[in-house]
Amino acid sequence: MILTLGFVSAFQTALIGGFAGYYLSESLYNEIGQRALMVSKTIAATPAVVEGIQQRDTVALNRLAQKLAATNEALFIVIGDHQAIRLAHPSPELVGLSMADDDGDDGRQALVGGRGYVARAVGNLGETMRGKAPVVLPETGEIIGIVSVGYSVSQVSTTVQRYNFVLYGVVGLMLLISMLVAVVIAGRFKREIFGLEPEEIARLFEERNATLQSVREGIIAINRDGIITTVNRAALETLGLDEGATVAGRPILEVLPDSDLLSVLESGIPDFDREVWLRNRQMVVNRLPVRQGDETIGVVASFRRRDELDHVSQQLTRIQQYADTLRSQTHEYSNKLHTIAGLIQIGAHADALSLIGREVSDHQTLIHLLLAAVPDPVIAGCLLGKYNRAKEMGLHLDIDPDSQMTDIPDNLPRDQLVSVLGNLIDNALEATRRHTGEGGHVALSMTDLGHELIFEVDDQGPGINQDERDRIFEKGVTSKLAGEKKHGYGLYLVRQFLNRWGGSITVENLAGSGSRFTLYLPKIPDARSTP
Numbered sequence: 001m002i003l004t005l006g007f008v009s010a011f012q013t014a015l016i017g018g019f020a021g022y023y024l025s026e027s028l029y030n031e032i033g034q035r036a037l038m039v040s041k042t043i044a045a046t047p048a049v050v051e052g053i054q055q056r057d058t059v060a061l062n063r064l065a066q067k068l069a070a071t072n073e074a075l076f077i078v079i080g081d082h083q084a085i086r087l088a089h090p091s092p093e094l095v096g097l098s099m100a101d102d103d104g105d106d107g108r109q110a111l112v113g114g115r116g117y118v119a120r121a122v123g124n125l126g127e128t129m130r131g132k133a134p135v136v137l138p139e140t141g142e143i144i145g146i147v148s149v150g151y152s153v154s155q156v157s158t159t160v161q162r163y164n165f166v167l168y169g170v171v172g173l174m175l176l177i178s179m180l181v182a183v184v185i186a187g188r189f190k191r192e193i194f195g196l197e198p199e200e201i202a203r204l205f206e207e208r209n210a211t212l213q214s215v216r217e218g219i220i221a222i223n224r225d226g227i228i229t230t231v232n233r234a235a236l237e238t239l240g241l242d243e244g245a246t247v248a249g250r251p252i253l254e255v256l257p258d259s260d261l262l263s264v265l266e267s268g269i270p271d272f273d274r275e276v277w278l279r280n281r282q283m284v285v286n287r288l289p290v291r292q293g294d295e296t297i298g299v300v301a302s303f304r305r306r307d308e309l310d311h312v313s314q315q316l317t318r319i320q321q322y323a324d325t326l327r328s329q330t331h332e333y334s335n336k337l338h339t340i341a342g343l344i345q346i347g348a349h350a351d352a353l354s355l356i357g358r359e360v361s362d363h364q365t366l367i368h369l370l371l372a373a374v375p376d377p378v379i380a381g382c383l384l385g386k387y388n389r390a391k392e393m394g395l396h397l398d399i400d401p402d403s404q405m406t407d408i409p410d411n412l413p414r415d416q417l418v419s420v421l422g423n424l425i426d427n428a429l430e431a432t433r434r435h436t437g438e439g440g441h442v443a444l445s446m447t448d449l450g451h452e453l454i455f456e457v458d459d460q461g462p463g464i465n466q467d468e469r470d471r472i473f474e475k476g477v478t479s480k481l482a483g484e485k486k487h488g489y490g491l492y493l494v495r496q497f498l499n500r501w502g503g504s505i506t507v508e509n510l511a512g513s514g515s516r517f518t519l520y521l522p523k524i525p526d527a528r529s530t531p
Contacts, residue, residue, distance in 0.1 A: 002182050009178030017171035024167065025160045029129060032151050033118035036131030039072045040149040041116050043079075044133040052088075053081055053135055053145040058095055061088035069149075075128055078148040079135075082111060087145070099148065107146040110134040114143055120153070127153040221290070221300045222252050226262050229298065238305055239278060261299045264289055268296040275496075278303070282500070366399070373403045373446065378414040379421070383444070386425045394438030395429055400445040407448040409523050412501070417521075420497050423490035424457045424517050431461025435513065448523075452503075455519040463509040472507075494519075501525045 043049055052061040065077040065088040079088035084099040084107045099107055109117050109132070116133035128150035135145035193201060212219055218235030222228055231247045239256070241247065252259050256278055264271055264287045271287040278285075283303045290298040343351050366387060370380040383399065390397035408417075425442065432440035443458040464472065473495040498505055503521040510516055 002179075002186050005182030005185065006179050009182065010175055013171050013175045013178065017168060020167055021160075021164050024163050028160055028163075029120070029153075033120070033129045033131060036074070036129055036149045036151050037116050037118050037133065038131070039068075039074060039077075040131040040133040040147045043068055043077065043149065044116075044135045044145075044147040049079060049147065050135060050137065050144070053079065056081070056087060058087050062092070062095070064088070066090070072149070073151075074149050075152045076148075076150045078150070080107065080146045080148070082144050082146075084108075084111060084146060099146070105132075107132050107148070110146050111143055123150075129153060215302075217302045217304045219300065219302050220252070220256075220261075221298060222261055222265065223298045224265065224296070226252050226265065228252055228255065230300075235303075238283070238303065259301075261287060261301055265296060265299045369399060369401060369403075373399075373401075374405045376405070376408055376414065378418055379405065379408075382418045382422055386422065386429075389426075390429055390442060393429060393433055395432055396439075396441045397425070397429075398441055398443045400443065403444070403446040405446040405448050405453065407523070408453065409525075411525070412453075412521070416497050420494045420519065421455060423494055424455070424519065427490060428457050428459035428461070428517070431515070432459045435461045451523055453519075453521040453523065455521075457517045457519075458510060458514060459516075460514045463513060463515050464507055469507045473505075 046064075048064055049061065051057075052064065061079050065079055069075070069077045069090070076090045077088070078086060078090075078099065080086050080099050086095050086097055086099055089095050099105070105119055105121060109115065111134060114134050114136070116131065119130045119132065121128065121130060130148055130150045132146060132148045134143045135147060136143055190196075196204070212230065212232040213234075215232060216234055218238040219230065219232045220228060220235050221230035228248050228250055233243065235241075236243050236245065236247070241255075247255055252261050258276070258278055260271075260276070268289045268291070270289060271285070274285050274287070276283050276285050283305060285301055285303040287299055287301045289296045290300060343349070366384065370383060374380045374383065383397075387397045387399075408414075425444065428442045432442055440460045442460070443456075445456040445458075447454050473491045475492040494505065497503075498519075498521075501521060502525050503519065505520070506518045508516050508518075
């Protein structure tokens with residue numbers, strides 16, 4: 001940049017300086033020529049010159065010409081008759097010869113045309129600028145002679161060189177200043193671009209574009225005027241826009257009328273994991289202001305459809321539930337197998353058979369109940385897993401034998417329902433174990449009568465204060481004791497699912513101790529839900 005700006009400045013300065021020098025030289029030459037012409041016209045109109053030519057008084061004319069030349073600082077003054085024969089000349093030996101012998105110009109334009117003119121020629125006295133004017137009789141207008149006044153070109157060149165010295169000095173100073181300005185501009189520009197060179201910026205720009213297009217989340221950025229500056233392919237797909245649509249350069253509210261990016265731009269406060277509706281689609285959005293110093297110059301938003309995040313979360317939840325179920329069953333049956341093996345080894349065959357019978361009877365009763373009340377295998381499997389987990393914790397999960405859950409809407413996501421129900425049962429088991437220890441009971445009742453699916457989970461915990469009943473559904477809020485593993489996301493996910501489906505949940509304390517969570521799910525979801 002320094003070299004480029006320096007070259008451009010040098011070229012412009014040299015061009016301007018050369019033009020100025022040429023124009024100055026031509027102006028000075030023209031000025032000297034006009035001066036010579038004016039002096040020649042003045043001398044030609046002098047009565048003494050007219051009279052001297054008429055009388056061919058060469059002595060008087062030479063004396064007068066020398067005097068006038070000295071007065072007007074001219075190199076020479078030559079006076080000739082109507083035939084261009086010299087009557088006065090600085091060199092006496094040239095008097096009486098034709099003026100054409102001097103420079104090839106016999107003054108025909110003045111003698112015949114009757115008008116003065118300027119000529120530049122090389123004569124006996126060197127190169128000169130000459131002004132020639134006819135000598136005319138005032139009475140008759142007859143041309144009787146010619147006057148030639150000359151100024152040496154060397155005089156003009158000396159003046160031009162003096163002016164050029166000043167001019168080129170200024171030009172050199174301008175060039176130096178231009179170079180210093182180029183250095184300052186380049187330094188400041190480099191600081192603004194974090195010390196990167198142009199080729200590095202180009203490489204980072206290509207990497208940035210490749211990164212944006214490779215990210216599966218939608219990304220949109222706006223500038224301080226609310227104009228979209230960046231958008232990736234995932235954003236177009238997520239928002240349902242045509243992939244070939246021209247979005248960059250348009251106002252954000254024109255593309256997304258429901259966007260809150262302008263509020264973030266105004267406040268400068270980042271916004272994370274916010275659930276919003278964009279183009280009738282529920283999104284999870286992160287908005288981050290872009291700052292330059294203390295000024296907010298734009299906002300970058302990344303977003304993804306909520307159902308995609310839910311799908312991943314539900315898969316993880318389902319895997320965890322399966323793992324918990326298998327772990328619980330493995331641990332429980334391992335203990336019972338060891339017990340049966342011990343009974344057999346000591347010969348207590350009747351006790352071993354009795355234990356086996358009770359175990360088979362309990363599971364058969366639970367399985368028959370689940371098959372009759374909950375024919376959906378996903379929900380039944382979840383309840384069976386929670387039953388085994390309760391036994392592992394030394395607790396009892398009592399499922400109301402009158403429960404019925406057969407009319408579940410086909411569009412109700414089973415994995416989301418399992419996640420919600422599992423969170424409620426896990427919380428009830430934890431609360432019961434902390435309050436009563438082993439031997440506690442957690443009760444589950446289900447019904448699908450009417451227009452709603454209703455689940456009731458009762459625990460024997462300490463209950464929930466009235467002030468905490470709304471807060472427990474906030475993200476990060478937990479009722480676990482200090483030192484225990486804290487999450488604070490279970491009930492938050494329950495509330496999020498209910499908000500999407502249009503359901504509700506109530507919390508009440510039971511007589512004595514314990515609490516009851518009652519879950520209501522409409523069979524026909526809210527119109528805005530995104531199951």
